[in-house]
Amino acid sequence: MKNNICAALLALIGLSTMQLKAQSSSGFSCGTDQMYHKMIAEHPEYLAIEQQLEQETAQFAMQNQAMATVYVIPVVFHIIHNYGPENISDAQVQDAVRIMNEDYRKLNADISLAVAPFSGIAADCEIEFRLATKDPSGNCTNGIDRVVSSETCNGGENAKLNIWDRSKYLNIWSINTFGSASAGAAAYSQFPGSSSATGDGIICLYNYVGSIGTSIPSHAHVLSHETGHYLNLAHTWGNTNAPGVACGNDNVTDTPLTKGWDHCPSSLTTGTDICTAGTQENVQNFMEYSYCDVMFTEGQKTRMRAALTSSTASRNNLWTTANLAATGTSTLATTVCKPVADFKAASPQTCVNGTVAYTDLSYIGHPTSWSWSFPGGTPVTSTDSMPTVTYAASGSYNVSLTTSNAAGASSLVTKSNYVSVLNPTLAIPTPSLQGFEDAVYPNANWLIINPDNLTPWKKTTTAKYTGSGSLMVANYNNSKRCAVETFITPIFDFSTSSSDKLTFRLAHALKSSTSDDRLMVYVSTNCGESWAVRYNKGGASLATTTTQFTSSFVPTATQWRLETLNLASTYINNPNIRLKFEFISSGDGNNIYIDDIMFDGTVGSLELPTPAFDVNVAPNPFNESSVLTISLARNEHIGYRVTDLLGRTVLEAPATLLAAGDHAIPFLINAPAGLYFLEVRSGSSVQTKKLIKN
Numbered sequence: 001m002k003n004n005i006c007a008a009l010l011a012l013i014g015l016s017t018m019q020l021k022a023q024s025s026s027g028f029s030c031g032t033d034q035m036y037h038k039m040i041a042e043h044p045e046y047l048a049i050e051q052q053l054e055q056e057t058a059q060f061a062m063q064n065q066a067m068a069t070v071y072v073i074p075v076v077f078h079i080i081h082n083y084g085p086e087n088i089s090d091a092q093v094q095d096a097v098r099i100m101n102e103d104y105r106k107l108n109a110d111i112s113l114a115v116a117p118f119s120g121i122a123a124d125c126e127i128e129f130r131l132a133t134k135d136p137s138g139n140c141t142n143g144i145d146r147v148v149s150s151e152t153c154n155g156g157e158n159a160k161l162n163i164w165d166r167s168k169y170l171n172i173w174s175i176n177t178f179g180s181a182s183a184g185a186a187a188y189s190q191f192p193g194s195s196s197a198t199g200d201g202i203i204c205l206y207n208y209v210g211s212i213g214t215s216i217p218s219h220a221h222v223l224s225h226e227t228g229h230y231l232n233l234a235h236t237w238g239n240t241n242a243p244g245v246a247c248g249n250d251n252v253t254d255t256p257l258t259k260g261w262d263h264c265p266s267s268l269t270t271g272t273d274i275c276t277a278g279t280q281e282n283v284q285n286f287m288e289y290s291y292c293d294v295m296f297t298e299g300q301k302t303r304m305r306a307a308l309t310s311s312t313a314s315r316n317n318l319w320t321t322a323n324l325a326a327t328g329t330s331t332l333a334t335t336v337c338k339p340v341a342d343f344k345a346a347s348p349q350t351c352v353n354g355t356v357a358y359t360d361l362s363y364i365g366h367p368t369s370w371s372w373s374f375p376g377g378t379p380v381t382s383t384d385s386m387p388t389v390t391y392a393a394s395g396s397y398n399v400s401l402t403t404s405n406a407a408g409a410s411s412l413v414t415k416s417n418y419v420s421v422l423n424p425t426l427a428i429p430t431p432s433l434q435g436f437e438d439a440v441y442p443n444a445n446w447l448i449i450n451p452d453n454l455t456p457w458k459k460t461t462t463a464k465y466t467g468s469g470s471l472m473v474a475n476y477n478n479s480k481r482c483a484v485e486t487f488i489t490p491i492f493d494f495s496t497s498s499s500d501k502l503t504f505r506l507a508h509a510l511k512s513s514t515s516d517d518r519l520m521v522y523v524s525t526n527c528g529e530s531w532a533v534r535y536n537k538g539g540a541s542l543a544t545t546t547t548q549f550t551s552s553f554v555p556t557a558t559q560w561r562l563e564t565l566n567l568a569s570t571y572i573n574n575p576n577i578r579l580k581f582e583f584i585s586s587g588d589g590n591n592i593y594i595d596d597i598m599f600d601g602t603v604g605s606l607e608l609p610t611p612a613f614d615v616n617v618a619p620n621p622f623n624e625s626s627v628l629t630i631s632l633a634r635n636e637h638i639g640y641r642v643t644d645l646l647g648r649t650v651l652e653a654p655a656t657l658l659a660a661g662d663h664a665i666p667f668l669i670n671a672p673a674g675l676y677f678l679e680v681r682s683g684s685s686v687q688t689k690k691l692i693k694n
Helices: 032-042 044-062 089-102 109-115 222-230 298-308 312-317 322-327
Strands: 073-083 125-132 146-150 172-175 188-190 202-205 343-345 350-351 354-360 368-371 388-391 395-405 411-421 432-434 447-449 458-460 470-473 484-489 501-508 518-524 532-538 560-565 576-584 592-597 613-619 623-630 636-643 649-658 661-668 674-681 688-694
Touching: 044 312, 073 089, 073 298, 089 125, 089 222, 089 532, 109 368, 125 298, 172 222, 188 222, 202 222, 298 312, 322 636, 343 395, 343 411, 350 354, 354 395, 368 447, 532 560, 576 592, 613 674, 623 636, 623 674, 636 661, 649 661
Parallel strands: 073 125, 073 146, 073 172, 172 202, 350 411
Antiparallel strands: 188 202, 343 354, 354 388, 368 395, 395 411, 432 592, 447 484, 458 470, 470 592, 484 576, 501 560, 501 592, 518 532, 518 576, 613 623, 623 661, 636 649, 636 674, 674 688
């Protein structure tokens, strides 16, 4: 393959030993050609740069320059994560660098398996990789940069966040999932001749980094392969995107003509002369897909070192004495950096008197001390690395953390309204119908989680199954793959329930045949500390119409479907039931609507009588106090709650049985002037009013 054709996408799946690898097949498609042509279409000037680099490479090879210099390349790993398993450990990154160094210095243990005639030309490339200890500003680093972003599930050029100067560092990005443009890939790289200053480097799935942690031994050489592309090596088989298509060459004199291998053959010494009779092919090459890769050749070594002496993409600056000093990679000495504080909770939702367990996620430097602040919690402060905190009152609470070590203390990190605590004694009695008819939604008891500030669940009046409104995610223009939008219900009291069923109305349409939006519904019996899946549909199974909408979907009356959840018999008579609706965008999907959630009603029936009660507040606006008037058509348990704009409770009255008729309830809001929300709950309905205190 010509070196200017492949901006490689590698997919390696298999078992750890050579014998087991021989039984594997890739299971992935290679998007190399697509990536390359995209780059050339956008930047046709790259063709001239590639041609110039090819001439320099040929001249370098002809000069047969002495190769006694070991080129050291400073490396930075950008871990793009959203607090999932893709937030891989420092140890896994360090393991990946170790393997790259072994492969490029011919120190890999399996080099002994290289067969004749290739064992004699297996090369010590005299190239080493070191994690940077200084960042572009000269600050202390461990060479592992962590970036929180949903782009981790939408990988591609867009996920190459926070690039460090490519003339000083080899940038490697680790992500959760590739987006649709590179779906099926494990990794890809840019060639020096066709690379962009904003995306030069390697991008790789988190489970293809190293051999430990989230990865496995059979994925260990993926980054060695991709770094070969970064240093101007093509696949051994030519300019196709997959092996086995046609015989081709890679512009390296000692790698025989080959179609390429997507498996390790039972014999490496016979039957591998596919393209040239009598000439074995280099099945064990790191630039193959054979799963028994163990080596680079001397010719490949020459080509990579030529790239490192060329000014193309500034590769020749990486290993200079000045740059090694600037990036802190002159020696292998370790440096202790002060940490950057971060943390997460196992679940930030709980009940009154429930507990929340926290995990320190500080990075750059490993902390040796911790200073936590938990307003509203017990303890209020902690110096543990993994504290557990109890919350005695309902509300939303901030959490703060500072960490430190011998190098100094981190900056304070605070996550506002991070913890949500509910009072199960204020559970909404069932049966209950939520039709999203309230003027204000979400109200204080419904939790909307929108981590990306993209397209949250929100009330709409443009579509509904009954009444005047429904809940929707405006997903049509959302290109973010794996963007997750969540709403969580208040607590519902099923203590008098004799049914384990719950129903809701759904409307959704596909945008194309590849759309794969997904809706998952969970149930919790402990205010959200843990969840069990009770509904999971995606793609065509989720769609409520067979019509594909190439415009923003707004359902007609016939495009709604009744969905029934089996909550399981263990939830019958449970006073603490909470639901979580989680919509996961495919990046190529359409809108979704939810209406008429029936909590413990007759399955399929949405005719639960709404209590005939009216709510009025006068005066409104008011100065200090006002009067809540409730008119009841029948006896009802009535409770109310007043919250501020942050969802914090400023006044609350538990549910009390009131007789049919009119009730005037004076109340006083002991809080600053501003906008508040009054939520009045009955046994089967909720009404919300805006309050303005002057």
